[in-house]
Amino acid sequence: MTTKTIKASAAGTFAPVLFAVVLGLGVITLTGHVQASALHDAAHDVRHATGFPCH
């Protein structure tokens, strides 16, 4: 394997990892932190039970 293909495959692996992490953190922020009242009310019990700061 040449240096070039190693670099290409490393970049090809890093992008999906980064995207999955960002997506995951986005979901956690939405369910755990966003204070919009509809979201807050729906997620209220979960936020308390899962240790997120709530109201």
Place this chain on the structure above:
Amino acid sequence: MFSRILTSALFAGAAAGLIAALLQLVFVQPVLLHAELYESGELVHFGGEAISAHPELPGFNAMRDGLSIVFTMLTYTGYALVMVALMSMAERQGHAVNARSGLLWGLAGFITFHFAPGLSLAPEVPGVAAADVAVRQIWWTATVAAAGIAMWLIAFGGNLVSYLIAAALLLAPHLIGAPEPDSFSGPVPTEIGALFAARAFGIGMAAWVLLGTFAGYFWQSESARAEAAA
């Protein structure tokens, strides 16, 4: 690569999230509903006569508890996306990822997302006095980030310097201190508050260990399938 991360995370997150939600409904929700009787003023302790510790609580509410189940599954799927992505990175560095090692991943995840912030920002029953929510969220996020890096350094650092950095990252948020309320005004009996915190941590740990085990298992089986197809 991305579809393998996504598939493993979705399976693991949905399964562990569903179990977490059911455990919470049985063990945490009754304590929360009990606390709400004091938050709303329906019950008052130290008001004169003794108050029964076993009041009648509202039962299963399809709308409220159904939403809780959906949001717990979503939350654990979010955790799983982050964890499986990091698992794929660890595997590329030569570390075995399977259901067995997943158990440790789960414990590390619990410490990162639940126990580290909860150590100074204890799981709250409704009605407790607390500092401004935005300030607590900033502290929570910084503590989770520091603990996550610390867990990675402890697991994969492999030298004294990384262990020392990890220890500093774990200690710093608690030495600095979490945002605290100016005064106490919580109407809920301490017995209920303590039970709630203990139950929240216990169920959180059980759910996280399952999440890590499932994530390791699905990651390994998805990898085996991808190799067989190649």
